[in-house]
Amino acid sequence: MIADYLLNPNRRDHSLDTIMLERLGERLGSGKQEKAQPQSLFEVDTGSREETAEAAAALAKLEPILIERLTDQGSVKLFTDVEMPLVPILADIERNGFLLDVDGLHELSKELERDLDQMMASIAALAGGEFNINSPKQLATVLFEKLGLKPLRKTKTGYSTDEDTLTQLATQHELPNQILTYRSLSKLKSTYVDALPELVHPETKRLHTSLNQTVAATGRLSSTDPNLQNIPVKGDYGLRIREAFVVPKGHELLCADYSQIEPRILAHLSQDPRLLSVFAKGEDIHMATAMEIFGLPSSQITRDMRRAAKTVVFGIVYGISPFGLSQNLGVPQAESKKYIDTFFERFAAVRALMDRNIAEGREKGYTTTILGRRRPIPELQSGDPAQRGVGERMAVNSPIQGSAADLIKVAMINVHKKLHEELPHVKMILQVHDELIFEVPDHDLEEAKRLVKQEMEGVGKQLGLSVPLKVDLGVGKNWRVAHP
DNA sequence: GAACTCACG
DNA sequence: ACGTACGTGAGTTCT
Incomplete structure (x- = not known):
C-alpha cells in the first residue's frame, strides 16, 4: 500500500x-x-x-x-x-523492490498442481473417500473417527491436526505423512508460487513490500503485502521459490547475514566469561555449549549433541521450560531438565541476566534494549501464574531480540550512508531481521562486499559490544544461491 | 472475523 | 495444580 x-x-x-x-x-x-x-x-x-x-x-x-x-x-x-x-x-527499500522471475514461478505452479492432484487421489484411497484436505475439521473426522487414530491434543474447537500431531501419528498409519506432504506443497503454492506474481508492480515489474516499524513489540521490522520476510528457505520446492528472486542482467545479489547475532547479544548482556571467550576466540558456539553441557571434548561431540546444544541456546533466548525443550528435542523431560541445569551451572551469568530482566520488567513495567527501546510487559503484574509465565518469557527474550533489532537498524543507517557516498548504484532491497540484501552492479561487487561487511560488523564497536560481530556474505544471481 | 495451520528469523 | 519457547504475516475453512 x-x-x-x-x-x-x-x-x-x-x-x-x-x-x-x-x-x-x-x-x-x-x-x-x-x-x-x-x-x-x-x-x-x-x-x-x-x-x-x-x-x-x-x-x-x-x-x-x-x-x-x-x-x-x-x-x-x-x-x-x-x-x-x-x-x-x-x-528506499520499498521503492527499489525485488525482481521476480514470474515465468519460473508459473512453471513451478504447474508442477505443484500435478503433484497435488496425484497426492489427492492417493490420500482419498488411504482415507476411503474424498474430502477437503485443507479443512482441519474434515481431516480430524477422517483421522480420529473414520480411521480411529488416537488424538493427541485438543484445540478450542476440536482435535488438533497440526504438524507436530501428524508427525507423531505417522507411526500408526500411512495417511498422516501424505497429509503433511500435501499440506506443505499446498502452502507453498497458494502463499508464494501463485500469490507473489499477482503482486508484481505493472510498471517496475518488481515486488514492493511494505516495511512496518510500529508493529513488532520488540522493535523488529515487519513486512507485508507481500511479506518478504518469510520466503521459504527449506525443501526442494522452497529452494525453487527462492530461485525466483533474481537480479537484472549485469547485477549480482549480495546477501549479508549476522552470524549468531542473538547468542552474541546474550554474551554481551550477561557478560558471561565463558560465552565472551567463545566469541572472542571465534569458536563455534554450539560446539562449545555442547562440550559444556555434555562434559566432553570436541572430538567426542556427535551431531545430535551439537544439535541439542543449539536447541538449548535457542530455548534460553526464548525463556525456556524443561517441558518445551523436551517437546522440541523429543527427549524425556528429566533429560531436558539436566541440559538446562547444566547449562546454567556452566553459564551462571546467563541465569543472572534472565533474573535481572524479569526483575526489571516487574519493577518498571517494561524491559529495555541496548539503545533504550522499551517494551511494556503488563503480564508480569498479572494475578494469573500462567500469564506471569508468559510475561517472564517476554522479559527474557525482548532485550535480546530487541537489541538485535537495534543493531541491524544502526547498520542499515550506516551502510545506506556509505553506499550513497561511495557506491550510489548499489541498492538495498530487503532486511530479514539479521540479514541485509542488496542488488549490486557487477563492477561494484567487490567494493560492495567490503563496504557492507565492514559497516555491519562495525556496529559492534560503535555500540560498545563486548563481543565481535561476524557477518557472512553470499553472492549469486538469485536468492537461493546468494543465501550464505 | 475467528480459528487453524505454517512460512520465516 | 497448571500450562508450557520468542517475534511476525498470510491463506483457507468455517461460523
Missing part, C-alpha cells in the same frame, strides 16, 4: 521529508487495513520544501511524546534515535 503510494509518479518529486511525514502517517494509523489512512500529521505538507523539512524535524523531536499519546491503550511505545533516520531508508 505504502509502496504503491511512493511509486505513484505524481509524487516522485517530493522531498524525503514529505515521505517521512507519509511514513509517520502510516505509523500512527490504527489497524492493519487503516495503516495508510491519513492522520492529522499526514496532512502536514506545506508545499515548500524548507517548511516541510522544518515540520519533519519538529515532529522528529516530538515523536516519542506523540506516539505515547496516540497509542495510549496500555501499550506505550517510545522510539529511539534509530527509527526516524530509518524512515527514508525503508522508503
